[in-house]
Amino acid sequence: MKSKQLVIEKKEFVQLKQLLSLTNYNQDLIFKKSIAQLIDELSDAVIVDENEMPESVVRFNSIVEVTLDNGWEKKFELVTSHKSDLNSGKISVLSPMGASVFGRQQNDTFQWEFPSGIHQLKISFVTQNKLSDMSEMI
Numbered sequence: 001m002k003s004k005q006l007v008i009e010k011k012e013f014v015q016l017k018q019l020l021s022l023t024n025y026n027q028d029l030i031f032k033k034s035i036a037q038l039i040d041e042l043s044d045a046v047i048v049d050e051n052e053m054p055e056s057v058v059r060f061n062s063i064v065e066v067t068l069d070n071g072w073e074k075k076f077e078l079v080t081s082h083k084s085d086l087n088s089g090k091i092s093v094l095s096p097m098g099a100s101v102f103g104r105q106q107n108d109t110f111q112w113e114f115p116s117g118i119h120q121l122k123i124s125f126v127t128q129n130k131l132s133d134m135s136e137m138i
Helices: 010-022 029-042 096-101
Strands: 007-009 046-048 062-068 073-079 090-092 109-114 117-128
Touching (some): 007 010, 010 029, 010 046, 029 096, 029 109, 096 109, 096 117
Parallel strands (some): 007 046, 073 090
Antiparallel strands (some): 062 073, 062 117, 109 117
């Protein structure tokens, strides 16, 4: 299933590309596939200025709620790898779940491969965490 283009803010695009260049690809197959799919989708992403970013787009520090086709729901904050903390509901952008939602918008439905198999996801809710800023991402 080909999904619509990702929408990414310019500074976050640069930050994500830096994170991807530093990523260790020696991890499991699903991790590698998720990173490869994200890189592929970044090649035709729509890159916009901060003032043009829709509030409904998942970006760094967004609070996101997703629903999978099997009824599983999860709410989390999307963060950089070093801030990832599952106990606090913070998921890395480089994890399969994080990579799947970055740059997508509320109500988007798409397929992604996870350790449990290929699932259809719907982004049911997105809000921006205004307490975070770009300087905190580094």
